Amino acid sequence: PVHETCRYFSCWSASFYPQLLQNWQRRSVVGYSFDYVALNLLGYACYSVFNLALFYSSAARAAYAQAHGGEMPAVRSNDVFFALHALALTLVLIFQIVFCYERGGQRVSRPCLLALAAAALVLPSLAALAAWHPAGLCGITDAIARRTGSGVAQSSLAQSSLAQSS
Numbered sequence: 001p002v003h004e005t006c007r008y009f010s011c012w013s014a015s016f017y018p019q020l021l022q023n024w025q026r027r028s029v030v031g032y033s034f035d036y037v038a039l040n041l042l043g044y045a046c047y048s049v050f051n052l053a054l055f056y057s058s059a060a061r062a063a064y065a066q067a068h069g070g071e072m073p074a075v076r077s078n079d080v081f082f083a084l085h086a087l088a089l090t091l092v093l094i095f096q097i098v099f100c101y102e103r104g105g106q107r108v109s110r111p112c113l114l115a116l117a118a119a120a121l122v123l124p125s126l127a128a129l130a131a132w133h134p135a136g137l138c139g140i141t142d143a144i145a146r147r148t149g150s151g152v153a154q155s156s157l158a159q160s161s162l163a164q165s166s
């Protein structure tokens with residue numbers, strides 16, 4: 001129902017504001033994990049692209065349906081709005097860190113920078129694969145899910161087994 005969706009969105013969205021307000025009140029970001037913020041930026045950027053693609057792209061929706069036994073993605077407008085809202089607030093937090101407040105000599109750690117660099121190398125390749133052959137990326141994620149025992153892949157496999165046995 002709509003009220004559950006609004007409650008979910010409101011609770012997760014509200015969780016961003018106390019830190020932004022505390023930084024503003026203290027005029028400092030000392031003690032805040034810059035690794036956390038950097039990784040959140042990557043995560044919410046990817047989550048936004050994922051939600052936008054599955055909500056707006058007919059090619060991505062068709063590829064998803066093809067790879068998942070005809071099921072359409074369950075991404076709704078509130079998912080898209082939350083992802084973009086989270087990304088925007090993470091950017092505001094980065095702005096506070098870089099331009100506004102005292103950092104106390106804190107920096108993003110070397111392991112975090114290496115992880116971000118690795119993501120910068122891998123993600124464009126995955127994006128190119130998805131653009132070149134959208135169903136191919138779904139196949140890769142299903143293969144990974146089968147190896148890890150994910151329920152999505154198991155339900156897809158179960159559906160295809162049932163269809164074959166009928």
